[in-house]
Amino acid sequence: MSRETGFPRADAEHDFLRARRRQVLSRLATWLRREPDDVNIMLPFHEVVEALGWVGERRIGPRVIRLDSIVGSVDRGRDFDRRFRPTSGRVRERWERLARAARRGESIPPIDVYRVGELHFIIDGHHRVSVAHALGLDTIEAFVTEVRTKVDASGIRYRGDLIVKDYRRLFLERVPLPGEARAAIVLTDPWDYAELGEHVEAWGFRLMQDECRFLDRQAVAARWYADEYLPVVRMLHQADLVGDRTDAEAYMWVAGERYRLIRTHRWDDEVIRALRVDRRR
Known part of the structure; x- marks a missing residue:
């Protein structure tokens, strides 16, 4: 007192x-x-x-x-x-x-x-x-x-932190990830949530074309996280390409660079080599 x-x-x-x-x-x-x-x-x-x-x-x-x-x-x-x-x-x-x-x-x-x-x-x-x-x-x-x-x-x-939460909420409505997957996706820039949402939807569209069947948002989100996001993040850690980014930020960076450098949606050793060379430059 x-x-x-x-x-x-x-x-x-x-x-x-x-x-x-x-x-x-x-x-x-x-x-x-x-x-x-x-x-x-x-x-x-x-x-x-x-x-x-x-x-x-x-x-x-x-x-x-x-x-x-x-x-x-x-x-x-x-x-x-x-x-x-x-x-x-x-x-x-x-x-x-x-x-x-x-x-x-x-x-x-x-x-x-x-x-x-x-x-x-x-x-x-x-x-x-x-x-x-x-x-x-x-x-x-x-x-x-x-x-x-x-x-x-x-x-x-x-108050400025609310815009990040708002964009995150909208992202999770577009990409309804389950449980631990929700907590794993962390981005600093609110606009990155919008871009990642677009990316996952495009990934899901290609998946449905490949499998010739319709998948709802929950199924696309679960498949993207298990088949795309987790394997890529593991690969990035092994290749020491994460840096000071969050895992989700590293994924977004490498996915964008992959297409810019090689114009492909695949993941293989050639992609990693190209990304390493480009980062050194």
């Missing part, structure tokens, strides 16, 4: 002014470092769920959650920054009233949150979270509603 004078009203006023000062200094530091604008912006719940793909929700009741797991809001993002510091004096009266109550040891009602993966988004209780942060607490009581999504929320830090 921050330093006390013994007078809850004065301490609450100091708490608010200190939180406001830290918010202003944080904005200044972001500007001086030329960081993206979304570094200090609260994640909007509806944008996150739209990017990940809503599946369903269930009420799981009261829980004690970590304050640092609360990263966003349903509808109050403009009043507080990412660390729940007040962005103006507009919330001061209510904020200080809650701070005084907390300092007196009065009971504070639990907040309401949505849980998406390990992240929490406030439905009601923004001021309570802000005060808890200012007083140096680590946890807070909350009524939790869990939201299930098509794509997991891991890796989301800033």
Whole structure:
């Protein structure tokens, strides 16, 4: 807890002014470092769920959650920054009233949150979270509603990360990979998911022509992963052609280079030799 004078009203006023000062200094530091604008912006719940793909929700009741797991809001993002510091004096009266109550040891009602993966988004209780942060607490009581999504929320830090998740969700709708295969495909550039989706669909079209039969998206995805992706990735590791890319990025690079250099869809030693020579150049 921050330093006390013994007078809850004065301490609450100091708490608010200190939180406001830290918010202003944080904005200044972001500007001086030329960081993206979304570094200090609260994640909007509806944008996150739209990017990940809503599946369903269930009420799981009261829980004690970590304050640092609360990263966003349903509808109050403009009043507080990412660390729940007040962005103006507009919330001061209510904020200080809650701070005084907390300092007196009065009971504070639990907040309401949505849980998406390990992240929490406030439905009601923004001021309570802000005060808890200012007083140096680590946890807070909350009524939790869990939201299930098509794509997991891991890796989301800033608003800009949502575009990667959105493209990944669209890719997995086009290429419905099962289980472990879903987790294996990781790309950094969101547009690469669109290109890989086109590649898998083209691969599936050639497969259906070769076998003279129709295959649905699930069957094409499973065949592509087992018959094309895994063997090629193993070959790339053996040939030391992965580098600092993810496996999926290495696969995309080598598939594109293969066709550019040799104009073929096959995989053999000649392809690997050509790729090695081209990389040295």
